[in-house]
Amino acid sequence: MSRYLTEINSIIAGHVNSLENALVYGENLDRGSYLSGLSRNLTASETRRIVNVGNCEYTHCGVGFGAMMGGVNAVLFVKQLDFMLLGMDHFVSTYHSIRASKIENLGSFTIVAAVYDQGFQGPQSSFNALQDICSMARISGFTLTNSADAEAVAAREISAPGFRILALSQRCAGDSIFTPNTLEQSSDCSTFRYQTGTDLSIVCANFSLPYGLELAKAMGQHGLSASLLSVNPVNAPDWSLLLEDAAKTGRVLVLDDAKGFNGLGTAVAQIVQQARTETRVHLCKRSARIDFGVSLDAFDAPSIDVVLRTFGLTGALL
Amino acid sequence: MNITSILAGDLQRLEPKKFGPAGRMVQLRLWQHLVNELLKQKSFQVPVHLGFGTEALVTAIDEALTTDDELVLTHRNAVFNMARAESLHPILNEYRMLESGHGAGKLGSMNLSNPAGGVTYSSSILGNNLSVACGLAFARAIRPSPGIVCAVTGDGAMEEGAFYESLVFARSHGLRVLFVVDNNDHSMVSKIHERRCNIHIASLCEAVDIPFQLLEGDDLETYIATTKKLRKAVAENNSPACIEFRTCLLNQHAGPTPGWPTDPLRIDLNDGLLIGDASKDPIAKLQATLGSTSFETITCHLGVAPLC
Ligand SMILES: Cc1ncc(C[n+]2csc(CCOP(=O)(O)OP(=O)(O)O)c2C)c(N)n1
Numbered sequence A: 001m002s003r004y005l006t007e008i009n010s011i012i013a014g015h016v017n018s019l020e021n022a023l024v025y026g027e028n029l030d031r032g033s034y035l036s037g038l039s040r041n042l043t044a045s046e047t048r049r050i051v052n053v054g055n056c057e058y059t060h061c062g063v064g065f066g067a068m069m070g071g072v073n074a075v076l077f078v079k080q081l082d083f084m085l086l087g088m089d090h091f092v093s094t095y096h097s098i099r100a101s102k103i104e105n106l107g108s109f110t111i112v113a114a115v116y117d118q119g120f121q122g123p124q125s126s127f128n129a130l131q132d133i134c135s136m137a138r139i140s141g142f143t144l145t146n147s148a149d150a151e152a153v154a155a156r157e158i159s160a161p162g163f164r165i166l167a168l169s170q171r172c173a174g175d176s177i178f179t180p181n182t183l184e185q186s187s188d189c190s191t192f193r194y195q196t197g198t199d200l201s202i203v204c205a206n207f208s209l210p211y212g213l214e215l216a217k218a219m220g221q222h223g224l225s226a227s228l229l230s231v232n233p234v235n236a237p238d239w240s241l242l243l244e245d246a247a248k249t250g251r252v253l254v255l256d257d258a259k260g261f262n263g264l265g266t267a268v269a270q271i272v273q274q275a276r277t278e279t280r281v282h283l284c285k286r287s288a289r290i291d292f293g294v295s296l297d298a299f300d301a302p303s304i305d306v307v308l309r310t311f312g313l314t315g316a317l318l
Numbered sequence B: 001m002n003i004t005s006i007l008a009g010d011l012q013r014l015e016p017k018k019f020g021p022a023g024r025m026v027q028l029r030l031w032q033h034l035v036n037e038l039l040k041q042k043s044f045q046v047p048v049h050l051g052f053g054t055e056a057l058v059t060a061i062d063e064a065l066t067t068d069d070e071l072v073l074t075h076r077n078a079v080f081n082m083a084r085a086e087s088l089h090p091i092l093n094e095y096r097m098l099e100s101g102h103g104a105g106k107l108g109s110m111n112l113s114n115p116a117g118g119v120t121y122s123s124s125i126l127g128n129n130l131s132v133a134c135g136l137a138f139a140r141a142i143r144p145s146p147g148i149v150c151a152v153t154g155d156g157a158m159e160e161g162a163f164y165e166s167l168v169f170a171r172s173h174g175l176r177v178l179f180v181v182d183n184n185d186h187s188m189v190s191k192i193h194e195r196r197c198n199i200h201i202a203s204l205c206e207a208v209d210i211p212f213q214l215l216e217g218d219d220l221e222t223y224i225a226t227t228k229k230l231r232k233a234v235a236e237n238n239s240p241a242c243i244e245f246r247t248c249l250l251n252q253h254a255g256p257t258p259g260w261p262t263d264p265l266r267i268d269l270n271d272g273l274l275i276g277d278a279s280k281d282p283i284a285k286l287q288a289t290l291g292s293t294s295f296e297t298i299t300c301h302l303g304v305a306p307l308c
């Protein structure tokens, strides 16, 4: 079984290496551990430059948008999503202006960033809510949690005109990657479904898929069947797959391990509730309290017993 | 060398009157060795950025600053925090994420501060601390209080626009900030020429009319005298100044050294306090300057004499 980070790297590198007219850049991009493995296997060509750059993220983000306006495919590799907060102005203002203008032959700009939220790096190194950046800038972001999503997102996004952020979880770097047997998806990659059930829809936001997988498995062990889905913070999302699943099960559990007040999990719970008023929706959101330390900062995913009780399900342990 | 028994001791700061800055500087080396050995044993979950090779710089700043002054640091704050601590234990306990740590186990390593020791703030985000230092210096002007703010940065962090902006801001508003650049020609795994053009800081400072001094060679007396002179200028002129120290980082970017089995860098307390010769190791330089007898008086007192 492939390791999460190795597999994600191989998928992303595969797509980046087929770009033409490309600027592939980042801090320590081609040295040392290659950003803990994130930027390995990148190859240069006559029209694809691989550039190691200094520490000036505001500039990196501006450069990406400029290159994109000049018709280039820019890919910025970033060790830690936190550092992209320095690029917020470009995400919000620069990209908004670009979208409002008519630029011919617009290139692409993709940021590939690792998310560090294990809890022990320090108070400033725990930003994990990609969705909050996306919400503020009204851009699309994708949290890559498994090989099928990663492939679908990379294939659709990396060379597409415009801007997006792809994020992966450093917390899961050494874990075996989840490789779903089946995959249904919305065309905009806002929703993926890996398994279909009749008793409960488990909808995972941010990097909560591993928790969702455990619960889906536990449901099976109790003689119940769950659908397992994940959602991304995408601009103007198509939620039809999600709503179709919710209508079928009538019960939706939303998991969201992003730290913050509201965000994608809250939005999804609300959308389902409003569109399917008869559906029972329960949101399990990481607390927004400012705590630090491995135990304090962890996502409190509900146990299977709590889930069964919450939805009034009776399962018999098989 | 029984590291366990050294760690079991009180690890108190050497008496400044008796051993002076040289004693402090050697103690900083020993304390870093202890942390490095603990890192090798995987004693901490937090990644610590040690500064073997920066002891002369850190000692000079520690000596030059008065009790009115404050320090604003970066991710590589471990040695500065050691210089400002009465004992190593609260630092070790912070790295263990215990309540008895300097930051009650909530700051970890990269953000470690210790207001009681004059370390107000540390940031793991490159360039972040520089504008905060300007704000702290502004507070000293608005709620009149003596002293200066010393803001440390690196050859990597100064690539952030915040470095330039803070120089301009501090100069424009007459802020008492001493900017210190620890130039170790290192940013994670990139040397300067591998990532950018050279930046002539003297010219940058000249452009915004800020006094600048370049220090290299690790001579402790010169370092202290020059840092004191610039600190005095900042305090008296109500205007910033900048010092660039050329240093040699003798350890890996973060974590233990060696960092992996085939790591060419080796640091082992059992081999002694020194890591290189006087051309790159400030402790070897100090030993040469002091002479073996004086140096051994210090190491004897620290309980590590046979090592040197
Ligand atoms: C805004 C930001 N970008 C990138 C990083 C990742 N990073 C951590 S330390 C470091 C190198 C900094 O080099 P320098 O300022 O010279 O300090 P040194 O480690 O050499 O002491 C980098 C790039 C960061 N912490 N913050």
Ligand SMILES: [Mg+2]
Binding pocket: B154, B155, B156, B182, B183, B184, B185, B186, B187
């Ligand atoms: Mg450096």
